[in-house]
Every structure is written in C-alpha cells, then in structure tokens.
Amino acid sequence: MSLWEIIKRLYPYVLPYRALVLATLLLTLVGSLAAQVNPFVLRYTVDTVQGLLNQNKGLTQGADLLLIVTALLLGKEIINTGIQFGQKFYGEKIRINVSSTLVRDAVHKVLSYELGFYSDSGNQTGKLQTRIDRGVESLMKLVQNFFIDILPLFANSIVALVIMFMANVYVGLVAVAVLPVYFWLSYRQADKLNGTRRALRGLREARSQGLVNLIDSAVVIKSFVREDYEEQKQAQVQQNLQEAQLQTRKTNFLYDGLKTFTEQIGVVLIIILTAYLVLDRQISIGAIMFHILLFNNVSAPIRQLHRIYDEMNDALTYSEGFFDILDANDAVEPTGQLLPDHLQGTFDICHVDFTYPSGTQALHDVCLTIEAGKTTALVGLSGAGKSTIINLLCKFYAPDRGKMLLDGQPLADYNTHALRQQIGLVLQKNHIFKGTIEENIRYGVMDATLDQIKAAARQAYLHEQILELPKGYQSDAQQLSGGQQQRIAIARLFLKNPPIIFLDEPTASLDAIATEQIKNSLEAIKQGRTVVIISHSLAQIVDADCIYVMKQGRMVESGTHEQLYDRRGTYREIFDASARSLNIEKLARVMVDDGDEVEDTVG
Numbered sequence: 001m002s003l004w005e006i007i008k009r010l011y012p013y014v015l016p017y018r019a020l021v022l023a024t025l026l027l028t029l030v031g032s033l034a035a036q037v038n039p040f041v042l043r044y045t046v047d048t049v050q051g052l053l054n055q056n057k058g059l060t061q062g063a064d065l066l067l068i069v070t071a072l073l074l075g076k077e078i079i080n081t082g083i084q085f086g087q088k089f090y091g092e093k094i095r096i097n098v099s100s101t102l103v104r105d106a107v108h109k110v111l112s113y114e115l116g117f118y119s120d121s122g123n124q125t126g127k128l129q130t131r132i133d134r135g136v137e138s139l140m141k142l143v144q145n146f147f148i149d150i151l152p153l154f155a156n157s158i159v160a161l162v163i164m165f166m167a168n169v170y171v172g173l174v175a176v177a178v179l180p181v182y183f184w185l186s187y188r189q190a191d192k193l194n195g196t197r198r199a200l201r202g203l204r205e206a207r208s209q210g211l212v213n214l215i216d217s218a219v220v221i222k223s224f225v226r227e228d229y230e231e232q233k234q235a236q237v238q239q240n241l242q243e244a245q246l247q248t249r250k251t252n253f254l255y256d257g258l259k260t261f262t263e264q265i266g267v268v269l270i271i272i273l274t275a276y277l278v279l280d281r282q283i284s285i286g287a288i289m290f291h292i293l294l295f296n297n298v299s300a301p302i303r304q305l306h307r308i309y310d311e312m313n314d315a316l317t318y319s320e321g322f323f324d325i326l327d328a329n330d331a332v333e334p335t336g337q338l339l340p341d342h343l344q345g346t347f348d349i350c351h352v353d354f355t356y357p358s359g360t361q362a363l364h365d366v367c368l369t370i371e372a373g374k375t376t377a378l379v380g381l382s383g384a385g386k387s388t389i390i391n392l393l394c395k396f397y398a399p400d401r402g403k404m405l406l407d408g409q410p411l412a413d414y415n416t417h418a419l420r421q422q423i424g425l426v427l428q429k430n431h432i433f434k435g436t437i438e439e440n441i442r443y444g445v446m447d448a449t450l451d452q453i454k455a456a457a458r459q460a461y462l463h464e465q466i467l468e469l470p471k472g473y474q475s476d477a478q479q480l481s482g483g484q485q486q487r488i489a490i491a492r493l494f495l496k497n498p499p500i501i502f503l504d505e506p507t508a509s510l511d512a513i514a515t516e517q518i519k520n521s522l523e524a525i526k527q528g529r530t531v532v533i534i535s536h537s538l539a540q541i542v543d544a545d546c547i548y549v550m551k552q553g554r555m556v557e558s559g560t561h562e563q564l565y566d567r568r569g570t571y572r573e574i575f576d577a578s579a580r581s582l583n584i585e586k587l588a589r590v591m592v593d594d595g596d597e598v599e600d601t602v603g
C-alpha cells in the first residue's frame, strides 16, 4: 500500500473533523512564525547593546531595552504555550477520534463476516487482534506524526530557511549545503533500523505471550516436569530481545552522534561566515546569533527524520493487513429476505457436499430429512461430519453443492438473523463469557427478568447450585466447573425457548446424576419442537424418532433404533461397541442380582 493510498483511505475518517484540521493548520502556521521571534529579539538585543556601548551608555539607558526584550519574549512564550497546547490537543483529538472510528469499523466488519473468515490462517483470534491493533496503532502514529511532528517542525524549518535567505543569501546557502548530509545520515539511520523496531515489538510480544502461556499451561508443565525446558525457551526469547535492543541502541547512538557532528559543522560554518561578514561590515554583530538560532530551527525536524521515516514504513506495512479486514466484503455473511414467521421446522437436505475453507471435505453427497416436531439423532464415529451438518443448518457455512430446504424454501433465502432467532444451539463445549452467571444466562434473552433467568436455571438443574455460591447469580461464570458451564448453556436454551433445537453432545461434560436430570428436562422441552441431537451416549438417541448414521462424511444408514439394530450395519457396530465399553452385561447382572428392573436401564 502506498502512502497516497493510505491518505485516500484515511480521508473519509478525517473528513468529519475538518474544522479541527483547519484549526490545527492555522495554529501550525502561527506557531512557526512565533518560533522565529527569538532570533529577531536576540539580534535586536545584541545590536542595541552594541550601539549603547559604542555611545558609552550604560545600564540606565539600557533599562528600557531590557523591559522591551522581557515583554517580547514573555509574550511570545505565552502565545507559544497556547499554540502548542491547541496544536497538540487538536492533533490528539483528531487521532483519538479517528482511531476509535477505525476500531469500531473493524469490529463491525469482523462481526458481519461468516465463520469461514475466522478459520482462515491469518484471521485466527490472536492474529486478527494483532492485525487490528497494529494497523490502527501505525495509522494513528502517521496521523499523530503529521499533526504533531511533521507539520509543525517542517513549517518551522521552511520559515526559518526563508528568513535566512532573505537576511543573507550566502548564509542561507551554507545552511542548505549541510542539509543533504543530514538527510543522507537520517536515511541511513532509518535504513539500518528498518524493521528492528518491528522485530523488537514482536520479541516483546513473544516474551509477554510466553509468560501468559506459562501460566495457562502450568498444570501440564508441572505434571511433565518440563520447568527447565520452558525456562530455556523463555531465556532464548529474552536473549534475542537483549541483542536486538543493544543493536538498536548502538545504531541510534552512532547516527545521532554523526548528526550532531554535522549540525555543529553547520554551526561553525555559519559562525565563520557571519563573523567574516560582520568584520567586513556587511551585517550587524547581532546577525551571528540570529543565523545560528535560525539554523537550529532549520535542523530541528531533520533530527526526527529517521523516526518519522521508520514510523511511516510501519504504517505502510501494517495498514495493508488492517484495510484487508475492512475490505473482506466476500466474507460478509449472506442474508436472505425470507422471514421465518410461521416455521414448521422440516429440513430437507439433498445431495449436499461441503468443504471447509481449510480444504477438508467434511460431507459427501449427504441426504437426510429432519421432520418438524420430531427428534432426529445423528450418530457416527468422531469426525464423521455430524457437527458439520448442524453448522450448515445454522447457516454458519453454505454447502458446495446440493439443496438445503426449510419448509420447502431454500435455507439460503431465509434471513440469517431471523432464522437463528428460531434456533437453540447447545454444544459439547459452550462458550462462557467473562461476567456473572446472571449475565451469561441472560445471553439467551437480553431483556429477561431475574425471575425468568432463575426459572431457566431451575429447568437446567443449576439453580440450587448457584444459590450455594457465596455471590449467587453474581458469581463469576468462568469459575464454574465444566458441567455447570454446560448447564448455563442449557439454561440459555430454556430461556430462549426456540422452536428448533440443535443439541451437539449436550451432556458431554455432565456427571451421571446431572445427565439424567438434564435428559429429563430436555425431554420436556423437546415436545412439539424440531430437535436434532448428536450424542455418543446411547441413552440419548435410542428414543429418537429417526436416527441417521454417518461414516466419513457420508450418510450410510437411517431408521429407528430397532430397525437399525436389526440391520447389523454401522449402527449395530457402534451400539455393540458402546455396550461393551459400558460393560453393560455386568451392570445388568448386578442389577438382576439386586432384584432391580433391568429392562428400564438397558433400554
């Protein structure tokens, strides 16, 4: 991305603050004029003092001069303070406002993208965050540099140079002659440092990320006694950081020294030339200080040049990745117009193929019907493609080929948000937001009352456990056990109360008692709704109205439990393996010996 392209992209963001921009530019102009007051005052002072001395006049006659000079310098300083404040404040205001609009836009865009966007290798959680942070940070450095460094410093420099030329062309030429050397040194410095600041930041992030990972992985590290290994890994990162820091410092000290040396050569040349001109009676003695101070103003921005150049490079590098996020219009979730007002809830899936963005083909020519008001179970070994079917039914992804209909209408035609309002989804591992239990359950219906939340928690067999916590519903939800978090997700479902329910291993992390309780609760909510359930637990699927069996992305069998059992195919294989793993024969014998009803338990 070129600098011009970046400016064009930033233009609409800066446009609403054009009044501020104009005010900043005006202040810059006034500030650059005010910065030249000192040389004039000093020249006037030296020349007047010299005149007084020549006339053998002393302190009494010079008192007026001191008063005038004091008033001038103080007045200028007061004005300058105001100008600098205004300039920095307005510059910062533009920067802060533009940066928050950029972040808002990025968040809005990211939320509007389909799931496939997040699974792209460059967009995974941490990377996306880094791209947004770095992009905005570097763009804002550019805006800040422009208003706070580049504009004021260069305006000062140009005004000072013009004044030098106007006062004396030869002195002006000497000042200009030093500049190319100065520019060249700054360019070399920036070139040497090119990327090192970026590398340094990367290493610092790696170090702090490493520490975070250490804490997250503490249990595994300790259980495998890998403390020494992890320490060495961290030490290596620290060593790289140390070397990069030293290298940066060395380059900076060297080039800063060379630049100061060049500047001093400029000062010496100006002193020699102006002294010669004074002795030749071409200019007054005050002009020596006058030119030296002006030269100082000319060289000031160039001292910052290598930093500005480097930060500009950063903006060029990172802004591209950031604007890519804003521009990923292909990834925006497609949304249909059809409103699912009177849904029956019959899904027809015909000859569907689906491939994840990573290239894994998860479904091959899949056909199934999910009948309205009935419970359909999906069974199959790990990786068979069961969850993928739910992903497609929720419109998280679109199929590569084949038809997907809901109540006879293409699923793609339904308004995505309205459709998802009608669907309740409970997964094997459910996300719990940072916040209280109440807030987490409320996610199901944002304006639910506390009583409604409690009722949902009761249905999910969570209420009693919440009451035992010191802070009750205000406890931190992320501190709950896996099983309790699962019940929060189920409570969200009860609160939302949708006509279509997808359950992907809903009781996976629950203990036996909780599983039984939740199973009963889910039985109640299933009534009259379209339910799709995925479960490795036989107890959850044997009662389903229809069971579909999947193998390696294909639908291989379907029917009721009894039909599939008799067929002695894949379902029977899975069923027998599950029975063996549960040691069901022994359990049954124990229960028979105990005189219990076996049939109820074995199903």
Ligand SMILES: Nc1ncnc2c1ncn2[C@@H]1O[C@H](COP(=O)(O)OP(=O)(O)OP(=O)(O)O)[C@@H](O)[C@H]1O
Pocket (backbone or CB within 6 Å): 119, 356, 357, 358, 360, 361, 362, 380, 381, 382, 383, 384, 385, 386, 387, 388, 389
């Ligand atoms: N987000 C994803 N990106 C890429 N590939 C994926 C993604 N999710 C699943 N897959 C792949 O798709 C295939 C089907 O996965 P899916 O999760 O649908 O299986 P499943 O039958 O639900 O398995 P399990 O019972 O273990 O949950 C697998 O090969 C899996 O690796």
